[in-house]
Amino acid sequence: MNWRPVRSWRLPLRIAARDARRARSRSILVLVMIALPVTAVTIADTLYSTQDLSGVEGLDRRLGTSAAKVELVDYGGVIVQGFDPDSNSGHPQAIAQGRGNVVKDVSGVQAVLGGDRTAVPYRYGGLKFETDAGLSYGEAIETDLRSPLVDGIFTLNEGRLPQNSQEVLVNSAVTERGPGLGDQLVVGTLSLDIVGIAESTSSTGSERVFAPLGAFEAAGADGTKAVSALETYGGKQFLIGGGPVSWDQVRALNAVGVAVTSRAVISDPPPTSELPEEARPSGSIDSASLTVLVLLVVMVLIEVVLLAGPAFAVGARRQTRTLALIGAAGGSPTVARRVILSTGIVLGTLGGGIGVLMGIVGAWVLMPLFQRLSDQRFGPYDVTWTHLLGVGVFGLVSALLAAAVPAWIASRQDVVAILGGRRGDTRASRRSPILGLALVGAGVTGAVFGAKAVDGSILIAGSAIVSVLGMILLVPLVVVGVARASRRLPLAMRFAARDAALHRTRTVPAVAAVAATVAGVVALGIAISSDEAQNRGDYQPRLATGQxxxxxxxxxxxxxxxxxxxxxxxxxxxxxxxxxxxxxxxxxxxxxxxxxxxxxxxxxxxxxxxxxxxxxxxxxxxxxxxxxxxxxxxxxxxxxxxxxxxxxxxxxxxxxxxxxxxxxxxxxxxxxxxxxxxxxxxxxxxxxxxxxxxxxxxxxxxxxxxxxxxxxxxxxxxxxxxxxxxxxxxxxxxxxxxxxxxxxxxxxxERGYQTPDSTVIVQLILAGLGGVLMLGGTLTATFLALSDARPDLATLSAVGASPRTRRRVAAGYALVVGLVGALLGALIGAIPGIAISYPLTAPYDGSGSSHYLNIPWLLLIGVVVGLPLFTSALVGLTARSRLPLVARLD
Structure with missing residues (x-):
């Protein structure tokens, strides 16, 4: 095997590692930019995997320690079911009506299964009980609470288990409404002693009662027939003990009208080919969801690349003399590119690994908080390593892409000019703006067609990415235009605008990162606000507000x-x-x-x-x-x-x-x-x-x-x-x-239309995330620019500039980056935002308004005007006002 291509990367990697150790501040900045999104995605993936109970993970909560739970389906006939009848695709359904061979009690089930099997009745349904204020409605489970088969369905937190049918357990939600431990739970004509506080292992929030068999039965009107106060859901259910219940036994019970949740079948399901045709999952992939996921990954990747780009640009600038010496010693431009790309490999690998580790720890810390926000109990802490490997690779890829443009520029530098002490970026390409305009035009066209299509959301999302890419290509032209238009501005603003145009390799990614962030915030803000406008417009009040x-x-x-x-x-x-x-x-x-x-x-x-x-x-x-x-x-x-x-x-x-x-x-x-x-x-x-x-x-x-x-x-x-x-x-x-x-x-x-808490949370997250990304991109680019412009600022001080000048220049640079990026992003983001409002707010039945459009002006003003001004003021207050004199290179 030829190892020469691999060995050719050894020197660039060593140089990159040395540069990362020497420029610790810049390296930490890049690591933060890469690790933060990796951390966020890792936390989200781990928390989702933890709360998303698989069929196997939730077995003890549904079955206790039993081998199976059976239900004598009350509509009769032969039924079909999937491996897990509680799942959407496996829900039992009748395919042949009639009462021919349908079993009528649990003895028929035991006869089909054979052997000596314990059967515990399990009744689940709704229950009305008295509270301090009157009468409330909750859920109840009536079973043998002392049976080993029930272990795992609930947990006893306080008190003891019932000893007879006159005693019950309640959860904390019941005690909040009135009857507590030691009191009586009044159910119709029954008065039951509360001897313990228990919680379901599946969910929290709703009122729940756990009772022994027969607790809710009272004498009927004739004084003889027992009538249960429990309104059960479905047919008769039983927990079955004994050995595993095989798939063949499940099918045999299906033939006599019994649905079965088998621990053995769910834990080790047979091949899908053994499922009846009616119960087989479709196996089709939701193309819309997959497309949205891909688009989301692409947008996040673009954002990370743009945020980390300025740091790599400054790093490449600092290494120009080293790269020139390599070129003078006979090194090819390929070696120069590899040195900068190796920086991306080193920092991307570290950032991805650190981000994954921080995400795992963060998910562990945040899990109790998210559990309190959810009524469904989470499963065991679940780290899906295959997912996190992809997330870590995402960090590496984003770092490589962020280093790609600086590496390409570094490989084209004039070695003689650099060794002679001169520097400067090349002239802006004339082809890039033309291509950018073409991409923006294509994005607008796609958004218009998507708005008119029946289901054009995917086309609009794709057009949004095309528009953002076109906008990125237009940023250099806009930055140069701003510099030329700054002639009549004060010195600090004029210096900042022209410096931004002179050093476009670090300015363009920062402006583009801010613009991409604002574009996403504006597009999603318009979409969410328009959707809320439709919800508010379609809301039908029952009474006048307040009545x-x-x-x-x-x-x-x-x-x-x-x-x-x-x-x-x-x-x-x-x-x-x-x-x-x-x-x-x-x-x-x-x-x-x-x-x-x-x-x-x-x-x-x-x-x-x-x-x-x-x-x-x-x-x-x-x-x-x-x-x-x-x-x-x-x-x-x-x-x-x-x-x-x-x-x-x-x-x-x-x-x-x-x-x-x-x-x-x-x-x-x-x-x-x-x-x-x-x-x-x-x-x-x-x-x-x-x-x-x-x-x-x-x-x-x-x-x-x-x-x-x-x-x-x-x-x-x-x-x-x-x-x-x-x-x-x-x-x-x-x-x-x-x-x-x-x-x-x-x-x-009647309270009128109430905006759901989930929508408010999404809007707050949107504004907060947009603000953080804007601040991060602007501050990163500003302080990198100030670090890179130290010789120029020192020269200004030498010719008599006041100490405040540097602060004003810093504030001006932050304002240029933030305001230009915000204005560009708002214009580009409005295109998909307005377009998506058409399919998003289209009426389902053809009634009502055909289109709702609501522009969140407060959000737009805050993001486009408020944040750039705030960032500029923050930079102006925190920037150093004095610098030591250094030699100016030009």
Whole structure:
């Protein structure tokens, strides 16, 4: 084997290692630039792997120590399932109905499995229990809590296990609402002693009760038949002990209508070919997700390369004399390139390795914090080394790419000029701006086509990268243009602008890094803001903001008691009664009221309906409190029509008619038979809805209601506290209080559209990450420039410049880099940001606005103007004002 190509790298690597040791500050800077993204990705990957439980990792949480869990599927027939029936692709489904060979109890399961197997009943479902405020709803598990098969499903944190069916365990979420250790849990007519505090090993947050078998059974109305207060999910379930349950045994149980979660099958699944055709996973790769991932990696790689580029450019500048001596001694330009690239290899390898190690430690430190933010319990700490190897290689590749341009420039330096003490960059290429304009044009074109396409998000994302690459090629031209336009600026700004143009090898990557960061922030900011604008625009409020509504869907609601329960907690609220005709009659019938003009038009509203369950509202002297927003003239006309015994009809668009035909139909909920009851014509006024919720298509007067043979009833009690909105804690207390009076009662407070916490977090992360990257890129380039410009600044001091001049030059350089990069990035980022708003906010069903565009001006001003000014001020305050005199090289 020829080792000569490998040995030819020994000298460049030794020179690079020596230079890294000598220039510690610059080396540390490069290491930080490379290690930080590697650390961030390592933390994200490790935390994701830790929280993403595989089927094997979650077995003890689902099965305890049992060999399998079986479910006698209640829809009967032969079923098919995947290896793990709890996964999306493996969920059991019936393929043949009928009760032929379906087993009806666990003895049939034991007969199929054979051997001596223990079977423990396992019941899981919903449960209503009393709290200090009233009645709440939670989840419960009823099983033999002392059985070894249950070990691992829950953990006992305080107290002891139940000794009989009159004792239960609850989790901390239950104790926060009232009953605690030593108290009684009241479930219907049952009073159960709480003897311990336990937590599920699968999830936290929701109220949960753990009880022995039979704890929730009470005597029925006849005094003999046991009725369970637990509303179970699915069919009968059992934990099965004994030896492993094989795939053949699983299929045998499937044939008799039993779904099986087998520890052995999930731990060591058979070949996919043994799965039934219906249960086989598609195996297709989500091309959209893969494309987005690739684009994200490319963008991060570009950002890291641009951030680290100035340091390699300055390093190459410092090594020019060494490289010139190598060239004078007979070294080829290839050797010069290898010396600079070797710096990338050395620092990239170190940065990638340090970043991975820091990420592993960081994920371990942050895991408890992220666990508190999630209701699902994480799995064991999981480091996926194959992933992290790729992340470390990413650091090496980014360092090599960052060193590539300085290496190429260094190999083309004039050896004689360098040894003669002269330096300077070559003239800017005339071809690069032309290519840059072409790429930006291609990016804009792709974004336009992507905005018009049905699903153009991938095209828009690809166009964004093309635009960013084109922008990078335009940066040298822009920097030179800024330098030429700085003639009338003060000395410090003029010096900074011209120095930036003179030393483009370190200026261009810094400006491009800032621009790429701002472009990403602007694009994502516009996309997120537009999506939120759509969510806010499409939100349909149930009530006016700040109002509260008390509903009860029961046929004989105790409105007096319910009203008193609310008024006890909201003494200053003014209640109003909403009356109307309910869809439900209480006789297993469904009422439908249909409206049309005498000319035959029937559709007046695109959508309506709320939680009052109203087929029509009823009002006598004026519009009911739940009526939508209309003009004052329309409300006056509505009052007049209602007083005269007519009908008010709500519409989306103006309707020219003064009468309405009202038809009443009933449908039997059992037979679905429809019966036409009455059809009458009434004087009417058609009100165009200007905003607000629309509970029903219209309002009947008392006279019209009687003429149609309908009986008005109380649908809701509405409470208004003016400008004061009921807090969420009080809302929950009232909801539990009214639920204790009537199980059909509910309480709701309209708070208007609330931006999800996840969106706020994303926006904060976006602004914070953009700010950090901008500060990092600008500060890095500025201090490298100041270090490189020491001879020039020392000469300024020698000819009489004040000590403040250096600080002003430093602040000016930071402002040039930050402001030019921010303006370029904002222009380029707006292209994909506006384009992606079209497919992102397109309506799913064709209704509503076809496009939402919201520009986050506050974010843009902060990133484009605020951050460059802040960075400039920070640099001006921290830069050294005095330097020792050194020889100036020119």
């Amino acid at each position: 509260a509504a008390l509903s009860d869907y029961g046929s004989d609601a105790p409105w007096g008691q319910l009203k008193s329960a609310v008024e006890q907690r909201l003494p200053e609220a003014s209640p109003t009664t909403l009356r109307g005709v309910s869809y439900e009659t209480g006789r297993d019938e469904y009422i439908e009221v249909r409206l049309r003009t005498p000319g035959g038009r029937q559709q007046f509203l695109s959508q309506w309906g709320g939680y009052s369950n109203a087929a029509m509202l009823v009002g006598d002297d004026s519009l009911p409190p739940a009526s939508p927003q209309t003009s004052a003239a329309d409300r006056a006309a509505a009052t007049e029509v209602l007083r005269s015994g007519g009908v008010v009809v709500f519409t989306d668009k103006p309707v020219r008619a003064d009468k309405v035909v009202v038809a009443v139909n009933t449908s039997d909920n059992t037979t679905a038979k429809r019966t036409d009851r009455l059809r009458e014509t009434f004087p009417a006024v058609y009100l165009q809805v200007l905003g607000g919720p629309v509970e029903a298509p219209g309002v009947l007067s008392e006279q019209a209601t009687r003429a149609l043979g309908l009986t008005p009833a109380i649908l809701q009690l509405m409470f208004d506290q003016g400008a004061t909105v009921v807090d969420k804690g009080t809302e929950q207390d009232i909801a539990e209080a009214v639920a204790a009076i009537s199980t059909e009662a509910s309480f709701y407070v």
